[in-house]
Amino acid sequence: MSDAASRFAARYGETLDGLAPPLDADDDVLGFGPADYTEAPLPPLPEPGTPERAHLDRDQAAMVAGLLHVAPMRPASWNDPAVLPSRGCFCSRCNGQLWWCEREAPRGWYCTACLPPSGLDPVRLIDTRERGR
Numbered sequence: 223m224s225d226a227a228s229r230f231a232a233r234y235g236e237t238l239d240g241l242a243p244p245l246d247a248d249d250d251v252l253g254f255g256p257a258d259y260t261e262a263p264l265p266p267l268p269e270p271g272t273p274e275r276a277h278l279d280r281d282q283a284a285m286v287a288g289l290l291h292v293a294p295m296r297p298a299s300w301n302d303p304a305v306l307p308s309r310g311c312f313c314s315r316c317n318g319q320l321w322w323c324e325r326e327a328p329r330g331w332y333c334t335a336c337l338p339p340s341g342l343d344p345v346r347l348i349d350t351r352e353r354g355r
């Protein structure tokens with residue numbers, strides 16, 4: 223048992239006997255030990271202004287555009303009322319941008335279109351549409 227594992231076990235009044243020992247950094251997991259790992263250099267970028275470089279630049283721009291599109295996407299609900307809907311975020315199901323949360327005993331945030339409030343209890347609303355767009 224490693225020193226760290228012994229300290230952990232002692233702190234919790236337990237023993238790690240019978241459990242698999244913790245892995246060390248140089249343990250051979252799945253047959254890929256440190257000796258099997260070699261760094262391969264990345265191929266050089268094509269020169270700017272070449273068709274090959276333009277192709278790579280377009281691919282990268284498309285990837286960045288996709289990431290920027292999905293970054294503000296949120297699920298239709300989440301269960302942490304402290305995590306407020308951020309400006310510009312939208313529902314992954316309906317693209318809605320109006321969110322509600324229970325005013326008393328909040329349990330989470332919900333898309334008003336996908337999971338509308340019952341209307342029986344007061345709710346807090348947040349509109350995440352960006353102004354001026």
Ligand SMILES: [Zn+2]
Pocket residue numbers: 298313314315316317318333334335336337
């Ligand atoms: Zn929705």
